[in-house]
Amino acid sequence: xxxxxxxxxxxxxxxxxxxxxxxxxxxxxxxxxxxxxxxxxxxxxxxxxxxxxxxxxx
Numbered sequence: 001x002x003x004x005x006x007x008x009x010x011x012x013x014x015x016x017x018x019x020x021x022x023x024x025x026x027x028x029x030x031x032x033x034x035x036x037x038x039x040x041x042x043x044x045x046x047x048x049x050x051x052x053x054x055x056x057x058x
Contacts, residue, residue, distance in 0.1 A: 002010075
């Protein structure tokens with residue numbers, strides 16, 4: 001059985017899951033950018049349609 005320090009050292013030097021974490025962070029940033037862009041564009045489109053609707057009122 002390995003001593004606790006050897007297990008901790010092995011754990012800290014193990015980088016097998018680092019790539020998966022990096023890909024998850026990249027996907028989260030892209031998702032956040034898409035949501036932000038969609039919200040901004042949605043507000044612009046909403047304003048356009050509200051102006052168009054106001055033009056039909058007498």
